[in-house]
């Protein structure tokens with residue numbers, strides 16, 4: 716049965732952001748890839764800011780599977796670890812997002828806790 720709903724493009728899934736930018740909106744834009752979808756950020760954004768401008772989580776808890784969005788925002792709590800598509804670990808709150816960066820919020824690898832850290 717044909718749908719009467721308007722068609723939607725096959726783009727990134729609709730996400731509800733955790734953060735809303737209210738200042739420094741004139742910085743140069745850049746693009747990065749979040750779970751394979753191209754999104755935008757501004758030069759000088761931390762990875763945590765860039766991701767939470769797109770959605771409400773940066774990863775899932777390795778213990779409960781619950782969504783996590785960082786806690787301290789200053790590199791102390793270890794709640795914001797993400798991975799690049801090539802497997803490197805990044806602390807999102809202390810890593811600047813860069814042009815073309817490719818990061819994942821979900822990873823099945825049980826070896827979380829190993830690898831390169833910043």
Ligand code: FES
Nearest residue numbers: 785788792793808
């Ligand atoms: S949010 Fe606490 S270490 Fe990144």
